[in-house]
Amino acid sequence: MKALVLSGGEGSRLRPITHTSAKQLVPVANKPVLFYGLEAIAEAGITDVGVVVGDSEAEIRAAVGDGSRFGISVTYLRQDAPLGLAHAVLIARDFLGDDDFVMYLGDNFIVGGITDLVHAFHSHRPAAHILLTKVSDPTAFGVAELDVNQHVVRLEEKPQIPTSDLALVGVYMFTTAIHEAVRAIEPSQRGELEITHAIQWLVDQGRDVRATTISGYWKDTGNVVDMLEVNRSVLETIEPACLGEVDADSDIVGRVRIDEGARVIGSRVVGPAVIGAGTVVSRAYIGPFTSISEGCRIQETEIEYSIVLRDASVVGVRRVAASLIGRNVEVTPAPRVPFEHRLVLGDHSKVQICS
Missing domain, CATH: 2.160.10.10 (Hexapeptide repeat proteins)
Known part of the structure; x- marks a missing residue:
């Protein structure tokens, strides 16, 4: 089994930090978020890892190297534009070959790793196996509907009217069936090849698509609030x-x-x-x-x-x-000037001022 780790993306919700640094390398407890995912992959016994990179390729390469520090071998795969998760699978076709693989979003954080989930996938080998978790605002995520046997019947990307509160976690496991699916779909309204559409194509074709709802801790560290929360969670274990x-x-x-x-x-x-x-x-x-x-x-x-x-x-x-x-x-402290604020702010900054 191989792994495909997505480390492209612009990190717009973490600006201005991500104007000069890859979002996957922002540290949690002084270790980049990406490293936790690579360690989880290695702990699951997966050693052949493709890392999809974009404009921050040089920084990711400098941080990760050849992967030997994690006990893995890394192949870098260039994605020239953020055209969707399914597009990342398309460009990784030669690297993935005919192997099953886990796709891991590099800015996601899952407590407890993925070892048990990978073993469960090996036991049943459905066409796709996704991870879900209950969220308070499903409109911000891909959302899944399940039948009584925990098989996926419908997926929708960021629905305005969600039909469930089960959001997709950024870890997916696939057989080679996914390669046919990503070639069969069309770009979404936002111009991306959505992995939810590819998985839905598998469902529509009658393929076996299963789900596990995790009760452990998961965060998409794409914004400052969640980044601080993940930092809190990790520090509690040091x-x-x-x-x-x-x-x-x-x-x-x-x-x-x-x-x-x-x-x-x-x-x-x-x-x-x-x-x-x-x-x-x-x-x-x-x-x-x-x-x-x-x-x-x-x-x-x-x-x-x-x-x-x-x-x-x-x-x-x-x-x-x-x-x-x-x-x-x-x-540093600002000079004491009455009734004014002096600000030097980067693009897309957010500032709260008590006036």
Whole structure:
């Protein structure tokens, strides 16, 4: 069995972070989201992995390399434009050959991995096996209807009037039947070849399409709110460790990992939290569910429930919460000018101001 990991896409919901960084490489607990998926694939015993890349190809290649660090062998497959998940299957035809495969969206996060699901697929080998989870707003997802035997009878992409609350999770398992399906469908109204349409084609042809509804934790980390929530979930599982330096005037409370070369000076860190290699935390408070990447400077600041990417500095800011701070960012207090706000914002930014 092979794996097809989708790591293209523009990440528009994470702008401006994704103007300069691939969304799949935004870190959760200081490890890129994509890496969790690659590790889950390796744990399931799959070693031959095709990674579909787009404009961020160079960055993905630099981060993943040949895959040996994960115990897999990676082949990079270029998708020149984001033309849909089914289009990704089309361009991967030569790589996939006649093998069964799992398709994994690189910005998805599933607690517990996919090993049991892959084994179940091997046992029955339906034409397609999809994962579902109950969501509060099905209009934002592909939605499935099931019969009493948990077989798929209908799929619809982002329906205005959903017929169920079962959304497709970004992990799919296919036999070679999917190759005929992706060739048979036409682009949707948004100009993409939808994988939901391809799976529906299999259903209409009488092929065996099954589903598993997962009760564990799943998130599509395509926006800041979900990214912070995944970070919270992962931090709750970290093992506390101190590989850096903590002075006598500092307090470390709960699950906290301090990586090599990091220094905590006159500060209080309340876990779960992680402090990256080479980061300096000075006269600051780091609150729960916070990930500070490597090479950062956090000084005279309170920050919690946030993700700070590498080489960023937050100095002299009274309080920061529920934030995603990009690489090489500098956050400092604004001059005290009455009755005005001075802003320098990237394209597509969202700002909340108390006036």
